Amino acid sequence: MTRIRHAIAVILVLALMVGCEDGGVEAEPKESVKVGAADLRSTRSEILDLIGTAVTSASSAAGGQKLPSSDEIKSSGCDAIYPRRFRYVEVSGGFRVPNGDRASVVGKIRDAWLAEGWKPEVGGEEVAGEDDQVMSTKKASSGVPLTIRAIVLEGSSGQPVVNIDIRTSCLELSQDALDSLDR
């Protein structure tokens, strides 16, 4: 029985190795969207506009003060195990609410995003019974799926702090698209 177990384990490991070979069949995410340089450029531009809308509408509705933003795109690998061309592209922004509580801020963000014509869902509940997240999905004109997410932190000085991110799904970038992300 032990030898049978070992034999099966060996086959599993071998098969895994095939999946990870750099020079042969390399590991790839199960789902990704192929994107070239032009589509990446338009998607970047779109999500920068979108973060402006997401932060401004949410902040205005909640009576918040915007926190400084670089208005710059960031990107990261879909997982450390996958080749560099598989990446998320993301942008962030945030605001602080001087006079508010987390529950009401969550509700106001949801309402603001509803007014934008999005379909926000409230959730999270990292602290039991207390929603702290508003999330919506959208598609860029390039067809890239986007997730818009606000997380409302219970600020240490009683002033909720909101982080908003817009992130693409896992992209498979062409070489020129990948090069365009270099600094």
Add this chain to the structure above:
Amino acid sequence: MTLIDLPVEMPDCTYTTAGRSVVSGVRACATVISDVAGTMHANAAPAGIEGEPAEVAQHAMTETAGQVDAAAAAMITGLTALDAYCDRMDELKSTWHDLENMKGALDISVTSLRSRQNSSEPVDATLDTDIRAHNSKVATYDTDVSTWTSDVTAAENRVIAALGRADTVLEAEGLVGSVPDVPTLLQELDELGKDPFAINTWWLALSAAEREALKVSDPSIIGNTDGIPIQDRDDANRAHLSALLNTLAQMKDDGETLSEDQQELYDQAQSVYDGLDQAKDEYDLNGDPIPAYLMLYDPYAADGDGYGAIAFGNPETADHVSVNVPGFGNKLTGIDGLAGSAFDVRETAERHGNGTVASIAWMGYDAPEFDSSVNGVVDGLGVAGEYKAEAGARNLESFVDGLRATRQGEDPHMTVIGHSYGSTTVGKAAGQDGTLDVDDIVLVGSPGAGEENPHASDLRGNVYVGSAGDDFVSRLGSTGDVSLGTDPASAGFGGTRFEVDTPGDFAFDDWDTNLDIHTSYFDRDSSSLANVGMVVANDGGDVDEVDHRQAPNSVWYAQEAAEDGWRATEAGYEAVEDGVKDWFKNRFGLG
């Protein structure tokens, strides 16, 4: 009636973290100059030499080296002053925020008191007392604002004066003799061995100029030595990173084709920057930007796979600190992905509101990997053995000791998270043969915590386990003598097993899905990440527990093989290289 005093308006505070960026850029430049000076001195001839053209050329190099020394001395002097200025301004910026909050409160108080004064209600008995109390606070606030303004002016005057001492060639040449003796300092550091507490004490006793000189001349040593404070490590590593990337980018811009090794260095540097960027425009629960620190950067380690570590939040001051240890297939070119996971762990933990959190993506050991070269195969076979985990465990112990040595104040609540083969590394560090001592340990997608640790109680810390039912790597654990240890999800091991999502079903001929399952433990909005966040936030008692595995993993394999049929099972074996087959035949007696 007592008059209501109004607080003075807040002065502007234009200082931003961009100040640090300037210092960082200057330091990278100084590092390059220091390298140039080193090369020139190594090739220079003794002073006063005459004779053959080659010797004369060397003599010229000696003279130029002297000029480069002057430039380096001027930059070190300037950097020391700028660094001190940034430290002071960070403090003053914090004070400014406090004053801003105070101003807001006093403004509200003014409005409230005026409303009471103008009220048509009967006499307000406590109004006068409240106004006097308010006025006293205004007086204190006004004094604090005035002090703050003076402090800013003093800090600016100091840095301007210091820079003024090094802004001519003559002055710079005069500074050469006052530059700290770096070789002697490095000798002192070397004699301390690897004791992070002794190193921390030694470092703190150095002058600011000595620290700056070390960071500029030997960033790869200072940046990667456990026990040196995180800000100094970050300074040194960023200088190293920036100097290296600038050099490679310049080569590309000049039309040179990078060699394979150079391209690897270039990709690594891009990935490190991408990793650091994860914190960009993100804020903590105080509304402050989340800092990112490059705690480790050694692109030449592990035969060029590279080591790196990125911290989000400050582990020297945070209430909770976590370290993510990755598994097979990880190298520095992928640290941005690992950093993304660590960032999400930090964010998830912080949402619990139990205090501040710092999370570290630690890629500080030679994780097993796979590629089609002979060396790559040999390297990759390490996944079936424990030797890389053992070596990695020693590095991890040293790294965590370094975190403790540099703590400001009480020890934090500390969690170490091992994924895949990284969980074996964690097990070996926290187990019977290691010295790692942390509060909580999380093992996800684990093939085993090391054969010498068959029970959770063999590890120092509370042990939490996340294993997706169809994660084939987590099914490699067994009590056999060729495994990486007992399956941590099994009842016999005895860890607290928590709920995770399983995004798909295992299939012998669908390795994309199989890998997807194995790499999904840190997916945003996953049950797994939520439970990991709970442990990191010291809410481990609240994880969503699930039952342990009861049947041996061999039964699971057999069931999966029966479901898929022999053709699919055989496909995995037939596709691998002959050399790998031979190795396994020898090791397991197969064939």
